Amino acid sequence: MIDPKDFVKAFKKQNINYFVGVPDSVLDTFINFLHSQKRGLTHRVAANEGGAIGLATGYAISKKRIPVVYFQNSGLGNAINPLTSIVDKKVYGIPMILVIGVRGGFNFRDELQHHKMGPITLKILKSLGIPYKVVNEKKFNHQIRHALKYSKNNSQPFALIIKHNSFKKQKNHKIFGKQKEKFRRYEYIEVLLKNLKKNTYLVGSTGFATRELNYFAKNLNLNTSKFFYCIGAMGHANQIANEIALQKKKNKVIILDGDGALIMHLGNLSTIKKTMPRNLIHIVFDNKIHESTGGHPVSDTNLNFKLIFKAFGYKKIFEINNPNKLVNILKNKKLVNTAVIIKTKPGTINNLPRPSLKDLIYFKKNF
Numbered sequence: 001m002i003d004p005k006d007f008v009k010a011f012k013k014q015n016i017n018y019f020v021g022v023p024d025s026v027l028d029t030f031i032n033f034l035h036s037q038k039r040g041l042t043h044r045v046a047a048n049e050g051g052a053i054g055l056a057t058g059y060a061i062s063k064k065r066i067p068v069v070y071f072q073n074s075g076l077g078n079a080i081n082p083l084t085s086i087v088d089k090k091v092y093g094i095p096m097i098l099v100i101g102v103r104g105g106f107n108f109r110d111e112l113q114h115h116k117m118g119p120i121t122l123k124i125l126k127s128l129g130i131p132y133k134v135v136n137e138k139k140f141n142h143q144i145r146h147a148l149k150y151s152k153n154n155s156q157p158f159a160l161i162i163k164h165n166s167f168k169k170q171k172n173h174k175i176f177g178k179q180k181e182k183f184r185r186y187e188y189i190e191v192l193l194k195n196l197k198k199n200t201y202l203v204g205s206t207g208f209a210t211r212e213l214n215y216f217a218k219n220l221n222l223n224t225s226k227f228f229y230c231i232g233a234m235g236h237a238n239q240i241a242n243e244i245a246l247q248k249k250k251n252k253v254i255i256l257d258g259d260g261a262l263i264m265h266l267g268n269l270s271t272i273k274k275t276m277p278r279n280l281i282h283i284v285f286d287n288k289i290h291e292s293t294g295g296h297p298v299s300d301t302n303l304n305f306k307l308i309f310k311a312f313g314y315k316k317i318f319e320i321n322n323p324n325k326l327v328n329i330l331k332n333k334k335l336v337n338t339a340v341i342i343k344t345k346p347g348t349i350n351n352l353p354r355p356s357l358k359d360l361i362y363f364k365k366n367f
């Protein structure tokens with residue numbers, strides 16, 4: 001396994017010290033190492049993978065140096081537009097190194113949302129004309145030098161592909177986030193499900209929110225025919241909920257969003273503002289981190305979600321840090337255009353199961 005410290009050192013040896021990206025579990029300890037560096041390099045967390053390519057492009061043209069952009073292969077779709085329309089040789093020809101953590105590839109059994117992207121990641125890079133090397137613990141120093149040379153000489157990106165378990169685990173793995181809050185996300189989800197009205201639709205966002213929803217729904221033996229687990233499409237669960245709310249006007253529709261997911265496609269709120277279904281209750285778990293991929297901070301940990309929701313036309317906005325308050329809010333029959341910001345501390349259930357294909361087929365059939 002590669003020590004992330006040595007991986008970063010290999011870049012720094014070549015005078016490369018700018019890193020930007022979106023968190024990923026395969027790259028977990030590499031990202032944590034970048035966060036821990038107070039001096040000697042610049043590290044930014046982007047709102048989404050396209051934004052990371054944008055920041056890297058701004059750096060490359062300003063400094064005439066090569067940036068490193070990291071993300072999970074599920075975010076390659078977000079990156080493709082700026083890669084093809086700005087970074088590509090046919091346009092500006094911007095050199096950069098992409099460090100891509102691969103989920104669902106190399107015959108590794110992974111979650112359902114990675115089953116399509118995993119096996120086609122390298123094919124997509126090929127069709128984009130982006131050369132790549134699968135990073136190897138014995139050769140990574142040489143591979144990084146080669147990537148940088150190629151990228152510089154050809155004015156274009158070069159990708160370094162990271163497989164599962166490539167990076168060494170850390171002993172004292174730091175989880176960032178709101179440690180001082182009393183309650184965790186799953187404590188709210190459990191209370192919510194125990195108090196859920198029969199006709200309410202529930203949409204869960206990518207990552208732990210949906211997995212915890214699945215866990216409690218099964219534990220409590222609930223009828224889940226009005227549930228939708230948005231296991232992929234990070235940042236778009238609220239749009240799925242938005243349209244369900246517009247189509248099912250007589251029912252309440254609750255979306256359980258993550259702060260990282262909400263930030264990733266914040267512009268989606270403009271559609272909610274425009275359509276503003278009265279029956280939508282937008283819950284966001286504000287833990288300041290991308291907990292599902294290792295607990296790395298979101299792009300800005302000081303966002304004022306109250307003001308954001310206000311700006312996007314929500315009428316009732318609550319900020320809470322106690323599950324009882326959530327129960328009280330949901331009892332209110334006059335809730336319209338509602339947002340609930342829940343401050344939570346990190347932490348989830350041990351060996352948290354994942355929804356199965358059977359679950360997804362059930363939702364699609366019975367919704």
Ligand SMILES: Cc1ncc(C[n+]2csc(CCOP(=O)(O)OP(=O)(O)O)c2C)c(N)n1
Binds near residue numbers: 076287
């Ligand atoms: C487009 C895309 N980029 C990255 C990921 C990897 N990913 C899965 S869950 C997650 C973090 C979600 O963070 P947040 O919404 O704050 O929820 P939390 O994990 O904190 O509950 C990330 C980055 C992804 N699934 N899709």
